[in-house]
Amino acid sequence: xxxxSSAEVMVHLTHCPFCVPAAPLRADxxxxxxxxLSYSSGFQKLSVRRKRCDSCRxxxxxxxxxxxxGHSRTRIACHPRExxxxxxxERIHAGxxxxxxxxxxxxxxxxxxxxxxxxSGLVKTVHAMFPLHRLxxxxxxxCLEHGWFLHSALSNTWSEAELLGEDFDLRLDSLDAxxxxxxxxxxxxxxxxxxxxxxxxxxxxxxxxxxxxxLTTSLCNERTSASLRSEELGLSIxxxxxxxxxxxxxxxxxxxxxxxxxLPPEIRDHRRVTGQGRLSFRYTGSDDxxxxxxxxxxxxxxxxxxxxxxxxxxxxxxxxxxGECNPVGEDALxxxxxxYEAVKACNCLKDERKRxxxxxxxxxxxxxxxxxxxVTVHHLVGAESLPQVAYCFAQALxxxxxxxxxxxxxxxxxxxxxxNPVRAAQMQIFRDRVFVLPESxxxxxxxxxxxxxxxxxxxxxxxxxxELAGVNTEAQExxxxxxxxxxxxxxxxxxxxxxxxxxxxxxxxxxxxLGARPRAxxxxxNWNVWRGAFPSRPADGDDPEQPAPEHAAVxxxxxxxxxxxxxxxxxxxxxxxxxxxxxxxxxHRLAAPLRISCGATLxxxxxxxxxxxxxxxxxxxxxxxxxxxxxxx
Numbered sequence: 001x002x003x004x005s006s007a008e009v010m011v012h013l014t015h016c017p018f019c020v021p022a023a024p025l026r027a028d029x030x031x032x033x034x035x036x037l038s039y040s041s042g043f044q045k046l047s048v049r050r051k052r053c054d055s056c057r058x059x060x061x062x063x064x065x066x067x068x069x070g071h072s073r074t075r076i077a078c079h080p081r082e083x084x085x086x087x088x089x090e091r092i093h094a095g096x097x098x099x100x101x102x103x104x105x106x107x108x109x110x111x112x113x114x115x116x117x118x119x120s121g122l123v124k125t126v127h128a129m130f131p132l133h134r135l136x137x138x139x140x141x142x143c144l145e146h147g148w149f150l151h152s153a154l155s156n157t158w159s160e161a162e163l164l165g166e167d168f169d170l171r172l173d174s175l176d177a178x179x180x181x182x183x184x185x186x187x188x189x190x191x192x193x194x195x196x197x198x199x200x201x202x203x204x205x206x207x208x209x210x211x212x213x214x215l216t217t218s219l220c221n222e223r224t225s226a227s228l229r230s231e232e233l234g235l236s237i238x239x240x241x242x243x244x245x246x247x248x249x250x251x252x253x254x255x256x257x258x259x260x261x262x263l264p265p266e267i268r269d270h271r272r273v274t275g276q277g278r279l280s281f282r283y284t285g286s287d288d289x290x291x292x293x294x295x296x297x298x299x300x301x302x303x304x305x306x307x308x309x310x311x312x313x314x315x316x317x318x319x320x321x322x323g324e325c326n327p328v329g330e331d332a333l334x335x336x337x338x339x340y341e342a343v344k345a346c347n348c349l350k351d352e353r354k355r356x357x358x359x360x361x362x363x364x365x366x367x368x369x370x371x372x373x374x375v376t377v378h379h380l381v382g383a384e385s386l387p388q389v390a391y392c393f394a395q396a397l398x399x400x401x402x403x404x405x406x407x408x409x410x411x412x413x414x415x416x417x418x419x420n421p422v423r424a425a426q427m428q429i430f431r432d433r434v435f436v437l438p439e440s441x442x443x444x445x446x447x448x449x450x451x452x453x454x455x456x457x458x459x460x461x462x463x464x465x466x467e468l469a470g471v472n473t474e475a476q477e478x479x480x481x482x483x484x485x486x487x488x489x490x491x492x493x494x495x496x497x498x499x500x501x502x503x504x505x506x507x508x509x510x511x512x513x514l515g516a517r518p519r520a521x522x523x524x525x526n527w528n529v530w531r532g533a534f535p536s537r538p539a540d541g542d543d544p545e546q547p548a549p550e551h552a553a554v555x556x557x558x559x560x561x562x563x564x565x566x567x568x569x570x571x572x573x574x575x576x577x578x579x580x581x582x583x584x585x586x587x588h589r590l591a592a593p594l595r596i597s598c599g600a601t602l603x604x605x606x607x608x609x610x611x612x613x614x615x616x617x618x619x620x621x622x623x624x625x626x627x628x629x630x631x632x633x
Contacts, residue, residue: 006045009036009085009099011060016053017077018065018165023055032092036085037144038101042130046085046099048092062087062099064168074170076163080155088147090170097135100147108148112505118489119145146172149179149497152504157185179500186503187377193507194375195399201371206468207396208407208438209367210476211384213487217498219359219381220245220252221303227332228391233398235426236332237391239381240359242495250359264296267303333387336422343386343413345447345455361495364502365389367396368479370472374506375399379499386410386417394429404434405465407473411435412448412457434459438473443600443623450624576608580615587615589626597625 015022028050036046051060057068058075062083067073080086081102089098111117123141135143150170154163169178223240230236243252250266265284280289281303292300362380365388369375375396380388393406393414408414415435418427437445437460448457462468472478486505490498579588579596582605591597598621612620620627 006047007036008047008049009062010049011051011062012083013051013060013078016056016058016060018058018075019053019055023053025051025053025060028052028059033094034092034099035095035097036099036101037097037104037126039103039107040101042126043097061092064170074168076154076166076168078164079158079160080151086147086151088143088150088170097140097143100144100151102151105148105151108144109152109504112486112489116485119148142172145497146175149175149500149504153179153182153186153500156189156504156507157182176494176496180496183496183500183503186500186507190374190377190503190507191395191399194369194373194396195401197369197373199371199373201472202369202373204370204467204471205402205404206370206407206436206471206473207367207375207393207400207403207405208370208473208476209365209389209393209396210409210480211363211365211380211389212476212480213364213484215361215363215379215487215498216491217361217493217495218245219243219361219495220255221250221359222252222255223359223382225255230391230395230398233394233429235391235394237387238332238334242381244494263298265299267295267299270303333391333423333426335386335417336420338422339386339417339420342416342420342455345453346410346412346445348410348413348444361498365392366476366479366506367392368475369400370475372475372478374479377502377506379495379502386414389414390418390427390430394427397429397433404432405436405468406430406433407436407438409438409441409444411437411460412445412455415457415460416455434465436460436462436465436468436473438462438477440474440477443598446623446628449599450628452628576610578609578612579606580609581606585615585619586621587612587619587627588621591625598623598628599625 010027011025013025015024031047031049034046034048036044038044048061050066052058053060059066059068060077062085063076063078063080064087065075065077067075074090083102085099085101086105087099089096092098108117108122111122119141122144123137126140127137154168157163220241220243224238225241226239227236228239241252241255243254245251246253246256249256265286268282268284268286270279270281271289279292281292281295281300282289283299359382362383365378365380365384366374367376376392376399378388378392389408389410393408397403397406406414412435418430418433420427435457437448439462442449442461445460447453447455448460450456451458458464462473483506486502490501493501577590579590580586581588581603583603587609588600589597594602596602600621600623609615622628
């Protein structure tokens with residue numbers, strides 16, 4: 001830190017915003033020497049001089065009003081952008097790093113969105129540019145993270161009628177609790193911008209959604225302690241505890257078992273005996289699988305608190321209290337036994353039963369308009385389950401008006417889930433909606449595209465709807481293309497900071513240029529000659545005085561043999577009917593030259609076949625149109 005670089009910080013307020021009538025403020029006689037970080041000068045020594053109100057005895061600094069007498073109470077005095085410096089510390093100690101300039105905070109936000117920066121990368125930049133400061137890298141990162149979260153959450157949700165004079169906790173230990181209180185406001189902001197956004201690209205009645213960005217944030221294994229509920233829709237989904245587990249345990253501190261009870265270790269994993277359906281479990285630290293009858297009921301309940309493995313509950317119902325099998329409520333969206341046969345028809349169900357022991361965020365689910373504007377953001381708990389997907393689309397339909405088409409990569413399963421009669425009263429918002437598959441996911445579906453299958457669903461084809469011609473149904477993939485790097489920034493964070501960071505970054509997606517990029521047009525120079533005909537740099541032994549030839553020489557390789565085509569083209573007399581994909585050795589039928597019957601895209605490496613005798617039956621494409629069951633081959 002360079003002591004020569006200093007500045008005096010004065011409060012811009014002249015009258016107290018809390019007193020009626022407004023009392024004038026007078027400058028305090030004492031000043032403090034602290035450190036601040038600015039965009040133009042780096043670390044600066046700040047001479048801080050507060051202002052005092054003689055009526056209410058409050059001290060004003062930056063956008064804060066501090067209570068008199070050293071009480072731990074800070075109130076919001078003005079918009080954080082009205083002050084040049086943002087102070088993120090409750091107690092101002094001499095020589096400490098307590099403030100950041102608003103220009104540097106804006107730089108941090110734009111760096112996250114456009115430059116793919118991270119908090120650790122910004123800290124390394126500060127250390128490289130200002131090597132004389134004595135701040136520890138970990139402390140510097142905590143300060144940057146603390147100040148940016150507070151300033152961004154407050155400035156993005158600012159409402160003078162609601163926030164002016166409100167108590168605000170500036171303590172570093174209370175950052176998670178503060179962000180948890182501002183999370184609903186940030187979601188409301190995102191929904192508001194999504195409902196008011198209008199442009200030519202999103203005028204069509206389409207909503208697209210998908211889950212992506214694989215996360216590694218671990219969550220507590222208690223799965224029924226909390227629900228996400230929408231009062232407007234009357235829907236709720238169980239999300240369980242979203243706190244981070246303590247070290248050496250699958251559960252957070254609040255959901256640890258009573259220490260007074262003599263309990264065995266926590267259950268590590270389970271296995272099912274093939275063909276018999278019996279379950280056996282294994283304790284942490286043990287290699288032996290034990291039958292369900294010898295396991296602790298409390299440990300079983302902790303391991304599978306949402307009762308996805310119903311075998312042991314049915315075998316011994318006395319292990320659980322009455323009503324404990326449904327602890328979340330009857331109105332919660334969940335999978336029913338009648339759903340699995342239908343939604344698994346295309347083998348595209350993303351189930352969460354395979355990850356019972358370790359619980360994480362499975363990714364971020366976004367619902368976007370065709371122009372790329374984000375409407376809703378939801379952190380998927382456990383897996384990309386259909387109840388969570390339906391809840392996200394229901395929220396988006398409630399926010400936007402006139403949207404009739406829902407585009408999702410597992411649209412057939414989502415349609416059957418929403419139209420199941422067991423939840424007809426809950427799914428009224430999906431009435432008269434049409435579920436469509438993105439063009440890039442058609443090749444992964446079989447039953448919904450097969451007219452002979454009992455779960456045939458013709459509406460999922462985009463080509464069946466003329467109004468969708470030219471509509472971008474891959475907008476969600478484009479969002480993930482630029483937002484995927486946010487995972488590396490947010491993964492080390494706690495779950496609540498993880499969610500708020502995504503909300504703060506994705507809520508500003510209107511600043512990243514959503515319009516379609518113009519295609520780069522190259523002028524047609526009419527160079528209809530072989531590229532070797534262009535003059536090259538003369539070699540060392542060439543005579544520069546010798547005139548250049550009038551015509552380019554024909555290459556010897558072209559004279560000796562004709563150019564071989566890597567893709568053999570059939571002659572006019574015999575049209576090939578089979579195509580072999582050389583990458584996965586799958587045999588397809590051709591509906592026309594260079595067009596596969598099942599709708600799959602043409603592979604990069606392939607060759608024609610006149611007979612399927614040389615290909616094993618296991619290598620036949622069983623999708624609709626090729627060699628599907630019932631087809632004539």
